[in-house]
Amino acid sequence: MASSASRPLLIIGGGLMGLAIAHELAKKGRKIEILSRRRSEAAGFVAAGMLAPHAEGLKDNLFQLGQLSLKRIPKWVQTIEEDSGINCGLKNCGIVVPFCSEENRDHHPTANHGLILNRKELEAEVPGIAAQWHTALLFNQDGQIDNRRRLMRALEKACVSLGVHFQEGVEVLDVLHEEETLQGVSIRKAEGEIEIRPCQEAVLCSGAWSNQIFQAIPIFPVKGQMMSLQGPKNALQRIVFGPGTYIVPREDGLTVIGATSEREAGFHEGLTHSGQKQLHQGIDAIIPSANRWPQMERWWGFRPCTPDEGPILGASILKGLWLATGHHRNGVLLAAITAELIAKCICKDSLNSQEQRLLKHFNWRRFKL
Numbered sequence: 188m189a190s191s192a193s194r195p196l197l198i199i200g201g202g203l204m205g206l207a208i209a210h211e212l213a214k215k216g217r218k219i220e221i222l223s224r225r226r227s228e229a230a231g232f233v234a235a236g237m238l239a240p241h242a243e244g245l246k247d248n249l250f251q252l253g254q255l256s257l258k259r260i261p262k263w264v265q266t267i268e269e270d271s272g273i274n275c276g277l278k279n280c281g282i283v284v285p286f287c288s289e290e291n292r293d294h295h296p297t298a299n300h301g302l303i304l305n306r307k308e309l310e311a312e313v314p315g316i317a318a319q320w321h322t323a324l325l326f327n328q329d330g331q332i333d334n335r336r337r338l339m340r341a342l343e344k345a346c347v348s349l350g351v352h353f354q355e356g357v358e359v360l361d362v363l364h365e366e367e368t369l370q371g372v373s374i375r376k377a378e379g380e381i382e383i384r385p386c387q388e389a390v391l392c393s394g395a396w397s398n399q400i401f402q403a404i405p406i407f408p409v410k411g412q413m414m415s416l417q418g419p420k421n422a423l424q425r426i427v428f429g430p431g432t433y434i435v436p437r438e439d440g441l442t443v444i445g446a447t448s449e450r451e452a453g454f455h456e457g458l459t460h461s462g463q464k465q466l467h468q469g470i471d472a473i474i475p476s477a478n479r480w481p482q483m484e485r486w487w488g489f490r491p492c493t494p495d496e497g498p499i500l501g502a503s504i505l506k507g508l509w510l511a512t513g514h515h516r517n518g519v520l521l522a523a524i525t526a527e528l529i530a531k532c533i534c535k536d537s538l539n540s541q542e543q544r545l546l547k548h549f550n551w552r553r554f555k556l
């Protein structure tokens with residue numbers, strides 16, 4: 188058995204948060220091992236990759252956290268690209284949020300951060316936009332990254348190049364502790380053996396499945412169904428974020444359409460007729476002609492949600508166990524700031540007053556009765 192001094196820090200979950208935190212810690216010289224049950228089910232492979240604190244209309248502390256992350260993303264992505272040699276498809280394309288009335292527009296929580304478009308300007312920004320939309324907000328600050336095809340792969344490669352050890356097909360069954368100190372985890376390996384893995388430090392970032400491993404945190408799945416269309420290459424420059432449906436054009440014209448938001452579905456896997464119908468109705472309501480573009484792929488996944496829809500970040504009740512989960516609709520946006528804050532906590536780096544305040548706010552204890 189490895190001596191305690193040489194034991195790696197365990198990352199429980201090989202999704203976007205796990206990879207981002209592993210990368211950040213490996214860059215600081217930490218020895219890291221990622222335990223992943225099935226990386227393909229990670230929300231990072233499902234999401235549309237929007238970087239959208241303004242279009243999503245985030246509020247209060249979540250908006251601040253989103254803005255902080257948005258600011259960090261260009262440098263974060265540059266580092267990942269340097270470490271991996273893979274371009275992540277970061278695109279500062281702006282997001283258009285259309286409205287039927289000026290009153291609805293002015294009620295959008297981040298309205299004062301956007302540029303008001305009249306109908307004519309909206310038509311110029313979004314060719315083919317449906318007639319019902321009279322006005323819009325353009326958020327030039329928001330953008331996208333090609334999470335499914337590039338960012339996830341780039342992070343995996345960057346982690347490997349920094350010596351991070353990966354174990355795929357490993358299910359973490361339980362977190363083991365003595366009094367209030369982490370002692371290890373019990374795991375079931377891909378081949379079926381059950382083992383105890385001693386460790387002194389671990390980060391729990393298992394997305395929607397987090398509270399199956401650590402029951403103290405209130406996380407539940409919110410299913411999302413998606414699809415993609417192959418649009419003409421320059422048909423659409425901006426993301427369009429309508430109520431219930433968004434349209435995200437990648438550089439090569441592949442256009443991601445999202446997403447249902449199904450709380451009652453639990454972990455029920457698969458596409459449904461009503462979910463897919465909802466996506467097509469959403470396209471009809473925004474850019475009807477896009478419904479004639481060739482359909483490429485349909486998929487689903489599970490957002491990790493908390494009762495207040497904000498993430499759970501930082502220390503847990505156990506010394507040595509850190510939490511980075513519950514990012515709900517904003518995982519891609521918040522990965523950069525999550526990795527930075529969690530790595531700073533673990534390495535005992537100094538945190539500025541805003542970072543301290545946000546970590547305090549997003550601690551799991553806010554859900555304690």
Ligand code: GLY
Nearest residue numbers: 445446515516517
């Ligand atoms: N970020 C958009 C969604 O979760 O559907």
